[in-house]
């Protein structure tokens with residue numbers, strides 16, 4: 001469904017509505033009878049827009065004062081960003097700038113989804129106040145987008161930061177699917193000291209709604225609080241999957257090589273989200289099992 005509008009309640013304008021998080025947010029809005037409109041580059045089941053182009057945004061159905069503009073549109077994979085840095089920058093940095101200005105013009109609260117990748121140093125429990133220190137291009141673009149918002153006069157803004165989201169509807173590049181692909185290869189290695197926080201796409205969508213409907217503005221971390229290692233996720237998948245073709249070797253993060261630097265620790269402290277707008281999170285093991293059940297492989 002492209003949109004739903006039945007009352008004078010605020011409308012959620014979801015940019016990136018065909019993606020992993022945008023599709024989850026659209027579903028939650030639809031299921032909870034909130035008004036929403038979806039926008040994406042392809043225009044599939046949504047209004048077509050290129051957020052890197054201000055004229056294209058201006059052709060979208062105009063929001064009303066008090067509506068929410070949610071920016072989940074991005075080149076969201078670090079490897080795709082690296083493959084075409086300028087193209088990604090036009091969307092991840094300039095696109096954010098354009099949408100934030102648009103939200104300000106119409107008196108709408110603006111939500112921008114940033115990433116744990118704005119951090120690069122080895123700190124466990126990254127807080128909203130922890131200094132950013134990106135070590136790859138995707139992280140640098142997210143940091144630049146954040147800085148622009150923090151320096152703007154408009155304070156009606158939320159910057160969410162999240163880490164790997166597990167897709168609960170099968171849309172987008174889901175960590176579990178990526179890991180199953182790796183585990184099917186004979187020489188797969190999983191680092192026991194590569195720790196991160198994960199999230200369920202539906203829970204992240206619900207927490208975005210809670211944040212927007214609260215008085216909160218500023219930076220907030222959105223991820224299930226308990227960290228989990230990549231090796232432990234692999235073990236859960238291998239133990240529960242019916243497939244006997246999955247295997248991996250335990251390794252250290254330093255044994256792995258990447259085209260661009262990656263952080264060993266991607267652990268967000270999301271306690272502020274729980275304290276300020278009652279964000280709710282499942283345990284990471286439950287999130288993984290729910291996805292495996294979705295995939296019908298347990």
Ligand SMILES: NC(=O)c1ccc[n+]([C@@H]2O[C@H](COP(=O)([O-])OP(=O)(O)OC[C@H]3O[C@@H](n4cnc5c(N)ncnc54)[C@H](OP(=O)(O)O)[C@@H]3O)[C@@H](O)[C@H]2O)c1
Pocket residue numbers: 015016017018019020021022039040041042043044049050051052071072073074075076077091095113114115116162163164165166171172173
């Ligand atoms: N998923 C995660 O685990 C995760 C983790 C940390 C941060 N984030 C951040 O969360 C946000 C959403 O991520 P995601 O995983 O849902 O992304 P995704 O699945 O890759 O979806 C990206 C969305 O952006 C749209 N888009 C791309 N270029 C556009 C353009 N020029 N104009 C308008 N729309 C455009 C796409 O539309 P089309 O489909 O039509 O091309 C799609 O709807 C991103 O900012 C990402 O960096 C995600």
